[in-house]
Amino acid sequence: MNLTLKVWRQSGPSDAGRMVTYRVEDVSPDMSFLEMLDVLNERLILEGDDPIAFDHDCREGICGMCGMVINGVAHGEQRATTTCQLHMRHFEDDATITIEPWRAAPFPVVKDLVVDRSAFDRIIQAGGFVSVPAGSAPDAHSIPVRKEDADAAFDAATCIGCGACVAACPNGSASLFTAAKITHLSLVPQGQPERLSRAKAMVDQMDAEGFGGCTNTGECTAVCPKGIPLDAIAQMNSDYLKANSK
């Protein structure tokens, strides 16, 4: 496969950044999207050029490090897929592909396609935990949890914090991420004591970081590589409302 890439290049946080066009030839359809970028980077290094910086770690779709907006869609158009698990066979030969970083003020660009997602860490620090000595994993069924609650909590807990929800949201809202982290604790018994204070602290931190508000467009859940459902946000809204009406 031969491809034309239009990639966002930004040398540092203070650089304005611009789109740069590259030609990549002899790409195997079996390569992942990141491997395709590796090939381009090897060539750029040999040519004495600056390689394109992008985040990646496990390349198994479970760590949440990779992520870029590919042809206007976070993680590309393949549903429920991280960028590392997106393969070149989903692209046409001779296609032109635009690649951009997550764009949100709370996610400042570090370099090229790498953004600083510490804002997510601070939202977790604000309340995304349980203040009980958890110890080792408890015996199964020692604390009864309804099957529906366990399933919904697990769905929410699959969030890998990649930030695609923020990237896709027309408002730059972090509601799906924050809601997933709130929901995964608020549906199980261990999360009950701090349920309302957690929702309040995390939503307030989300606002303080400068993320936008949710307008229920559903863009986030559509691009989420883990398919976090939109009703996590309803759960967050409900908990936040209760926390404020006490």
Add this chain to the structure above:
Amino acid sequence: MTATIERGSATAPVNSPKKAPARKRPGGFLGSSNGKKVVMAVTGAVMVLFLVAHMLGNLKIFFGRDSFNEYAHALRTLLEPIAPYRTLLTILEIVLVVSVVMHMWAAISLSRRASHARPVKYVAKKSQANGYATHIMRFGGATILLFVIWHLLDLTFGVVNPEGFNSTPADRMVSGFDASRWWVTLIYAVAVVMVGLHLRHGIWSAFQTLGWANRNRYRALRVTAAAVSVVLVVGFLAPPLAITFGVIK
């Protein structure tokens, strides 16, 4: 091959972690994005209830001008003689104006927040969810505001109505939508369809915002939102179209 490579720094200097939030915002429930959404949902619900009542009242024109005028008069004499003329209507008007203002305040505040959250726009951006209605909420809201101003000048105050203010409501309505003023009917049609699209997303969205939605209810909520929108659009368009096409004289 030994090439001297000028790569620049491997990682650009990262800003030290923010100690304090960069943007200070008014605290409290109404200062939060979630609080503003609740304001939008509650005030939106008030306006939807108003629209249902308004639509039912409009349909009185199909029972004749007298029926419509009596209804308009009854609105002003509700609760009489316990309360003075126009008491309940004035209260409802105040509630409505407060709702409109708060809905707009929350919408403007949230859109400002959204534009601050994405200072650099995407070169390419492709929507992956829902449809048209979701993406024109702000534009639709502004359009509806302009229409409401026109509508009040036309049928409430009679300023841009051929009958003027000193006329009966039914006369203003029938003359206002006369076939010679087809363009007025057209403005109304466009505006009412815009209201329908606004509610198509707005109604189920309010339930989501208030935390009453979940995966088992989404389908029912979306169907309800669509059904209410269609009923309102048809109900609001029936009188003006009937007048313009001469069904009501």
